[in-house]
Amino acid sequence: MTTIYSLRVPQKGANKMKSIALDQVTITDKFWGYYNDLVHNTIIPYQYESLNDRVPNVEPSYAIHNLKVAAGAAEGSFGGFVFQDSDLAKWLEAAGYSLSQRPNPALEKQADEIIAYMAKAQQPDGYLNTYYILNDLENRFTNLRECHELYCLGHLIEAAVAYYEATRKREFLDVVRKYADLANSLFGPEEGKQKGCPGHQEIELALVKLYDATGERKYLDLAKFFLDTRGTEPNFFLEEYEKRGGASLWDNGKRKPDLRYCQAHMPVRSQKEAAGHAVRAVYMYTGMAMTAERTGDASLKEACETLWDNIVEKQMYITGGIGQTAHGEAFTFEYDLPNDTIYSETCAAIGLIFFSYSMLMMNKNAKYADVIEKVLYNTVLAGIARDGKHFFYVNPLEVWPDASEKNPTRAHVKPRRPGWFPCACCPPNIARLLASLGKYIYTQEEDVIFTHLFIGGEAGFAVSGGRVTLTQDTMYPADGTVTIGARADADFTLALRLPAWCAAPEVSADGGQCDVSLAKDGYLYIKLTPGEHTVRLNLPMEVKLYRADTRVRANAGKAALCRGPLVYCLEQRDNGENLSACAIKADLSARVAPHEDIVKIYAAGRRDVDSNGGLYSPNSENTKDTELVFVPYFYWGNRSEGEMAVWIRKY
């Protein structure tokens, strides 16, 4: 093979916004520096141990075991779910991102060993899925709806691209291209190929990344084909199901296709409401947006805009969580946002970041970055413990541990982060997101550098006339002051996001006040000349009570306390048992106080008091004043197990 992989293929579409490379940026501030160290030093090593089944008292992964057995390097049988390979792929992707930023020979050796097993396990024609290799090779690609082969291939592609970008080693990308070429030979619109698509979307966005990395149009075309064929008549999944004689992998072979669950209930361009399994949905929408951006497909772009707006305006929790029900880990319907029976999977939140980021690459509108920030600071960070070794799959907005234990309707809501899961999609997803955080801080369109997130560190950019170095100095999100230093040897424009949560942002450039009313779609464009500059952004972080649209039944009469990008919550540890008895003064009286790694908020409230009237009594209300103690939502469950609530009654 002599292909030259040309990263960052010039794009043909109308949009010229580009991602930055991870080695362009460093992260050094207090808040994210902690997580940055955590992902490189703790999360990635811990997950390697988990994937090797060496962490005591947690669910085994089997992922590396399966690969070794498939490579003939170990004895045994397949363990775990049909999609177990994907956990390892996501870890490799995270490792790639890590290696882009911090050389680490030990980590690189671990990754290379795994990649070598993959090369050995790969079948002569390129096939590489340990479940089928070990169990049922003859029936590969006979159950796309349930068996996740294309999903796992997608994750392999993402990992290989990341690993190539980091190391410039070709082996992994060669292995994966061979497998992708096999898929391309089997699926597509051409005569003799299957008109199939994956039951769990993921490969679409991955193929676009492979196109970006290789410049090979066939991968973009295959992504587009998977999207175009989905939900069309005759429905591939129903035909495939009949062809298997109605056999299913689940429920003892009795599960019938639910097309809405996997977003195949109508063509993707016709979909107006986010529906079905939330992770599949947002991965698909991301693939749609990335494909639309590369191809200039207006109808696909429009569908993405409609779906993004539907999620954010009607189906998203205030924490950025999505997926309202555990049944099918799915969206339900507009304004149905229960806090206690919620799903809000960590992976879905991460997928919403991917989707929002891919929209941001098409539309220079800060609303997409606002959502990235909301999801990142709240649901994603809630998904991982401060120790980097425990993870939430489900991110509730209201927790009553007794109910989680004793009411099966709420059994999926865990009051404590486990160390691993039988279905461990979320932990390595967090790892790859945190390891690639730098990518979300800036993007660049020609000589305009967009600053989306306020994260301290340094970044370097090439502009048409030379180079620009930007530094950010900030205590964000503890404080709303951001000092941006620029050293440039050419003209450039700094496009500064003014977050929607901030009512009165103040910006100065080299001491001169900027007119923030000139901001367009949430970005203030500041032209800067060669030399050194200081841009100061002040985002006053008032403590605010938010209300939900009245159609959100679950939040009627309630408020959520927020400060800056952070949603806050009450915890039993600070406020005693029974948070439902607490109410907050609608005429807010609050003070903030730094506490260890966070800023606590104290607010005037009251507590209902019983009057011994029995379960139901005509007694009048009885309350006592109290000071409520709030902590950031992402922080909950780190100190002890107990009740938690985001939405609090107001009075």
Add this chain to the structure above:
Amino acid sequence: MTTIYSLRVPQKGANKMKSIALDQVTITDKFWGYYNDLVHNTIIPYQYESLNDRVPNVEPSYAIHNLKVAAGAAEGSFGGFVFQDSDLAKWLEAAGYSLSQRPNPALEKQADEIIAYMAKAQQPDGYLNTYYILNDLENRFTNLRECHELYCLGHLIEAAVAYYEATRKREFLDVVRKYADLANSLFGPEEGKQKGCPGHQEIELALVKLYDATGERKYLDLAKFFLDTRGTEPNFFLEEYEKRGGASLWDNGKRKPDLRYCQAHMPVRSQKEAAGHAVRAVYMYTGMAMTAERTGDASLKEACETLWDNIVEKQMYITGGIGQTAHGEAFTFEYDLPNDTIYSETCAAIGLIFFSYSMLMMNKNAKYADVIEKVLYNTVLAGIARDGKHFFYVNPLEVWPDASEKNPTRAHVKPRRPGWFPCACCPPNIARLLASLGKYIYTQEEDVIFTHLFIGGEAGFAVSGGRVTLTQDTMYPADGTVTIGARADADFTLALRLPAWCAAPEVSADGGQCDVSLAKDGYLYIKLTPGEHTVRLNLPMEVKLYRADTRVRANAGKAALCRGPLVYCLEQRDNGENLSACAIKADLSARVAPHEDIVKIYAAGRRDVDSNGGLYSPNSENTKDTELVFVPYFYWGNRSEGEMAVWIRKY
């Protein structure tokens, strides 16, 4: 067979409270007269058609079909659930109660035909269960935990006793005794018998009824054995499961025993919290109470008292509904009373009436009758449409039809009463309860006549010195005035229940005011001499707001509007869409207005109004005043489909 069935066996226990016979009492008032006519004229005939699979557009029952096939009178195979026989038995029981009060040759002929099929279907040794007769006779009694044979036998016994009491025809009772004797030969503490007990309790209470009807101690002993053996080690259900090689009737043969689900997690006397499948629980507790009453078993009685208090003080909805989760149709835990994901099965409510009634027969405490009244006027009546032909299985306290349709967590909550169910336990249960309503109005202990319910009509009693006739004249529950007329030719005592919901009841006897503070455990004892008397009871029906114990998280900050025994609710039909936006003034301002068959309540309230701030906004509260329109909870869903809510935010 020459057995003489001696109804009303003199009881040996310490208690002498007796039930009255249904032919002792007539029901003629406006409120219950309607339902009384409905059960005789509509409900029982409609259900006969349903059981014959002749009602269009509803689920077929198969119950009579199965029996005919088992009797060799029709061709075909078994249809429906393993416990389908019980629906027919409950209908026969209702028919018996009906015939006790209103001779009806056509109905009696229908019943006799069914009974004749039963006699034909009965196996030589007495066995009579159509599922096993038609499917798998060899394996009868090999899966007591799941296959409901003893449950169905229990319902046959209850039906046969009721039918015998009504008609004095012996055939049905002979058939059933033969089957009960077979069970008695197979199960018991003696050598060579199985130490088994039913997976779905019911036969225990039925065997006590059979004991009462026949005087045969063996039936009481068998009931006691089933209770005594339950939950002991080694656990029968686990042994039975192993003996079947782990085979299950459900989930493709994979369901493992859940002992708590069927109250076999510990010996019944050790159980302190109502747990597991709610119908099984209250049927068992009823059997325990009835057995304790007949045997004078103090520890069994104490367990009943503990369990009843646990339900009523910690696990009962304000409507008298029980069973907080659809998962296992079960209790969850104390103070966990969600309104939206609730189960509150109609059958469980009826079972709570049975349990409360059996407690009332032991303990002369009006708290038991208070609960009977609460359950009856609210959940039981909500379980049936005003037309007598549509039924709720689940009785929610909060309904959002969109959520029922689109959020699977709430799919079990129906906004509209169906005409029948694949599992149709509830409709014939309502039929038998309504047809036996007279039994709950009065009980008698020697010369003391207890008036538990306020239902207009006439009743006759034998006391030691002669006869007493009581009439009740009332518009209850529309109005709290009850006039009781007595004609007696002997001394007797009228024990009048003073309902706990009434803060200031007034009672006069022959014009003279009675001192209600002399009431003992909720009953005011009024000694009356031979002659005619008029006792007037005035129960002022204030409209009241109730609050829940603060530990009931779901009702924090909310109130339920009640008047007399009736719980009220808001319906979309009267109040527009989105009831969660409504709040009621805590300083209640309400007026009542009769409307067709009910009394509506109008109360001052307000409604949240949106200010177009998007899904989440820092905007302040915006409300408009409104008059809220409440209707009795039992009445909901009779006029149109829409939202409903019992617990309303207060301000």
